Amino acid sequence: MIKSKEDLKHYLEMDRQALSIKYKKPKLLGDEVWRFQIITRKVEYYLNVKNSIVYRPILHWLRLKRHILGTLLGFSIPTNVFGPGMSISHRGTVIVNSKTKIGKNCRIHNCVVIGRAPVIGDNCYIGPGVKIFGKIEIADNIKIGANSVVNKSFLEPGVTIAGVPAKVVSRSE
Template sequence: MIRSKKDYKFYLEADRIAKAIPKKGSLFLLIRNIIFPNYVWRFQKTLRKLEYYENCKKGIVSFVVRLFLTKKYFNLSVKLGFSIPTNVFGPGLSIAHRGTIIVSRGAKIGANCRLHACVNIGTKAGADELAPTIGDDCYIGPGVKMYGEISIPNGTAIGANAVVNTSFDEENITIAGVPARRKGKVDTFDFIIPATRIIESGYDDALDLKGLTGNKLREKLSCRPLSMDE
């Protein structure tokens, strides 16, 4: 959760890297973004700024700014089909595409999450606070449905259209199916950009690591390599 301006800047930079947004764009990119705006990135920036003002800023002026940001956040949510509350996602969020995404306010999702369209992360029926808790470095495929007071560990890849209604304990696995079952070992660094780890390792941009995945990327980031042996 964003608790300071330093946190806000970190979250914003992590989100930028996770979405592979260039740090400094060319004139061509500037013109393209004016003609064809990246509304998903615009939504994520607005979400983070609203979180900062909700959590850290007080006073009349900040209240007025928060009203403006809330209106902008609402308009972008409607345009993109998102129902994503504030203070749910950790840094390094990457929303892959526009399209219906519904997330419960009670959900807690860690750093470096990448999720696709038609995802629904909901609660147990009649209990707004009983929603999933999802770890760091997780990949959520298109059409995934998750609900209830369940726990998903770090490094989990959830296959397309899976229905997840039970907790898992083992890290770095793929789960898929209806209902979701363990399918095998996985390294989600093959599917996500681990933005917070990139920042913490001192790299300026994900472009410095272009083309690296799995254990090759882990080696560059001084992360423990994973064994895919069952």
């Protein structure tokens, strides 16, 4: 959660690095996903730090921009869900419940639905078409294969899970 201007800068830099972007500012065309992530982080900053009547017009403007861009990209991602290093691979449907908590350095692909209130650890990879739902926990360094349905907790770190329903398919050594 962003609690200061320094946190905002840290989150923005971690997100940029997670997306493997070399330049400092998004291009006018072609960087819509990165632009969405920047606006999301700014909304989080103004919600958590600058939540006074003076900053409300800025917050409302940023929320409007975020809503429009999110609709164009197919994203329904609430604020204060992702840790630093959020990496959305490209445009496409991504739906995340507001009670979800996702750790740092999470790579998420398109057509992903995360429902109810899962807690997802750090350094996780969520492949295309994955469905995660329920009050479950996913440990750190877990990779979730494409089109998997995760409906139970996986507490062993460093495993790869896949299938319907998901099960461990490999362990990292």
